[in-house]
Amino acid sequence: MEPRLTPSQYGCDLAGWPLDLPIVPVNPTLAIALFMTIDGGVLLGEHIGREMAKRLAPSKPDIIVSAATLGIPVAIEASRGLGLDRYVIAQKSPKVHLGDALVEPVVSITSKGQQNLLLDRNAIPLLAGKRVAVVDDVVATGSSLKALCNLVRKASGEVVSIGVVLTEAHDWRAVLGEDADLLVSLGHIPQFEIRGDEVSVIPETLAHPVPA
Numbered sequence: 001m002e003p004r005l006t007p008s009q010y011g012c013d014l015a016g017w018p019l020d021l022p023i024v025p026v027n028p029t030l031a032i033a034l035f036m037t038i039d040g041g042v043l044l045g046e047h048i049g050r051e052m053a054k055r056l057a058p059s060k061p062d063i064i065v066s067a068a069t070l071g072i073p074v075a076i077e078a079s080r081g082l083g084l085d086r087y088v089i090a091q092k093s094p095k096v097h098l099g100d101a102l103v104e105p106v107v108s109i110t111s112k113g114q115q116n117l118l119l120d121r122n123a124i125p126l127l128a129g130k131r132v133a134v135v136d137d138v139v140a141t142g143s144s145l146k147a148l149c150n151l152v153r154k155a156s157g158e159v160v161s162i163g164v165v166l167t168e169a170h171d172w173r174a175v176l177g178e179d180a181d182l183l184v185s186l187g188h189i190p191q192f193e194i195r196g197d198e199v200s201v202i203p204e205t206l207a208h209p210v211p212a
């Protein structure tokens with residue numbers, strides 16, 4: 001069994017929607033506030049879509065792109081909020097129809113090892129020459145969003161904005177580089193240091209970091 005950490009939850013705000021997230025270890029010294037978009041309910045999904053749409057609308061996207069699995073509700077709800085129909089989801093696991101897919105590597109802090117993001121070649125016509133908003137649930141390392149931006153560009157789409165529900169710490173800024181300027185979010189979560197069964201916020205990972 002995982003040790004129970006104290007405190008066990010972190011309270012955050014998603015554009016006016018208060019949420020208590022469970023604090024879970026990702027390794028012996030680091031814990032995160034876990035946000036699972038698929039467990040939040042329909043009303044939270046609607047709220048996320050409405051608030052995400054407000055923030056993405058100024059970039060006038062034609063279509064939204066995200067990654068399976070936790071990005072899927074964000075893509076659907078943001079598309080609904082923007083009045084868009086089609087959206088494109090990059091897959092993480094090879095599917096029978098994806099033998100010939102466009103591929104980009106990803107390193108995640110919540111899944112072990114290296115994975116790939118795969119874009120179905122049949123989706124290329126939906127993206128080529130289009131203004132594309134890339135969305136995801138949480139940006140931590142920035143690796144998934146960077147891979148998504150690379151896939152959109154390989155498909156000749158223009159990345160006009162990046163929308164995430166939560167930013168987590170700040171490592172993503174360096175990984176995204178100039179693309180970090182395209183990013184909008186609904187909230188921020190820090191990361192946590194584990195000592196024994198107690199956790200404390202790492203000050204440099206707060207929205208307005210406290211220098212070490």
Ligand SMILES: Nc1ncnc2[nH]cnc12
Binds near residue numbers: 137
């Ligand atoms: N806090 C978090 N919740 C869910 N997925 C994540 N991926 C990276 N950080 C995460």
